[in-house]
Amino acid sequence: LKGYKKLRLSFVNEGRMSTGYTSYIRKHLTRATFVDITNEIDEFKAVKSPEELERIKVSAHLHDEAMKACAEAIKPGVREFEVTAWGRYKARMLGSEQQFIHIGSSPQGNPVRYSSIHAQNRILQDGDQVVILIEANEAAGYYTHLHRHFCIGSVRDETREHHELAKEAQKFTLDLIKPGAEPMEILKANNEWMESRGFEPETRLYAHGQGYDLVERPSFQVGETMKIQAGMNVAAHPTVSTKLGTGKLCDNYIVTETGLSECLHKFPQEITVV
Template sequence: MIDRRLNPISDAELERRWKVVRAMMRERGLDALVMQNNNDWLGGYVKWFTDFPAYNGYPRTVLFHLNDAMTVIDMGPAGGRRGFEGRHAIHRGVGDLITTPAFTSIAYTDGYQGELALGELRRRAYKRIGMIGRGAMPYRFVTQIEQGLAGKTEIVDATEEVDAIKAIKSEEEMILIRRCAEMQDEIFARVCKKVKPGMRDNDITALAQYEGRLLGSEQGLFLGTSAPLGEPANFADRYLQGRVLQKGEHFALLIENAGPGGMYTEIARTIVFGKATNELLDGFETVKEAQTYTLSKIRPGVPARDIAAAHDAFMAARGVGPEKRLYAHGQGYDLVERPLIREDETMTIQAGMNLAVHPGYETSSQWAVICDNYIVGQDGPGECLHKTPKQIFEL
């Protein structure tokens, strides 16, 4: 078999994940876990369990059994079924790969994957199963399983337990996270060498994406827009990147792509094609200080909501008001994963978490922002994973 994978995780790492999850399942009396994702920006559960991403809106369902290899339901020919007995070189840990041509854009196929998953669960006559990320699954998929197993199988939510496990990175995962940050530093450096007035905003982000792909990136988002000095240059996706950058203007660039192996970090800096105004420089210093302040509060055992409250007080004291966005959060196979540093998060900070910290604020004349990643150690955050200088870049 020709192995076409870009950067597969090791067998040992997959075995580690499965082992710790199955220990949790035994504690909770769970016979299986049910999950489904359809993208690899915010669909990291199936990637974490199988090292095979969901992508392009196509649903991929995983049944993770306590005492058997996984069942995977994926895009493919109707009635397709391949038995791997957990020994396939690419679909590792998978017992059966079942396929059906179901599309999220075609309503009458909504039940196809649910029917197959329900059939597998019924056949095994499980007493208790856990669902992961049920709120993100299609309504019909969830109701098919709930109604089809009613009175026979107890269904509980196991998301909290899996999130807690997934948030703590292994040594192998940390290596991939650091590689992603190094890649993004290089992307930003290459963009600074090639970007120039006369380019559309989309040209700049396309350049960042291109350089990232050359460096091993597997997926991601590239946000940014240009504006004259004295107007905010906001983050925006491709649809709003049609403006042509002019000399003397500035551009805010957010690079949030996955590195080799699929782990995410993200970096944001502002580029000025000329001289930055004092207002822009002062705004950047404010968010840089805010990032440093947040890092001083990040310690194992500290509730994430307490850090968010401290940050709001810090920003309010500087006259820019409390944070309304999500300004810091975990990352891994998901661009945004727990813990969220905000008031509604129940998790506490733990060593081994990968956190993106990106305070920012907007006025009528500027968008001030910074973004970098840190891995939490036993005594707090380690060194910044990104080595790009924390400054406004004047080109």
């Protein structure tokens, strides 16, 4: 490329690249004009074609089936990694090439958090609560993700209360997602809702788009400039947590001209007793 007198180059998402790589190119292509078209590429990725939307629905079905496989493996005496292994196996058999399956467990009456893959060694006990998050692609490479809550034996009142609050929090965000809406304004409204009920505001990425990447724009976080558009595949997963429990849901939806589609996942949102 050094031989070209007029050259326009773009690093897409340069912040994720090695600085040594980009510095070398800038140093040796002194005649080049560098432009940033990351936003334009992100816009292309964010709005899905009809064919892409069909693959995303396939991905949602894969997650339902993988979650069923996990549910069937939950019982006293089983270790956490054994549960996620069955989910990963089911996803692979349905064509997935990459799966992140997170699991957490604890006695009810306590908050519950995910264990990293190398730490999924806790033995499940009667009366435990188990939370599972599946993040996988389907055979064509498209991602969705799904989080569900399980209890072994029965559900305690405080566990159910946290779960119902999580459902309410998710619905609050979903009701605000429609073409033209601004993610930062939705984040602000969500945090006001959280604080009004005594919960900590979200400081993480609690809602975002998905497609060929596990996390795509629009991102519901500070600094996002992309507005919601029809044809986006979005998911919301707000979390409520106290000393007595944790509530969370994660589901995917397609943005329509007037709001959101029905939930793409069919696995019940209620706490599943095993």
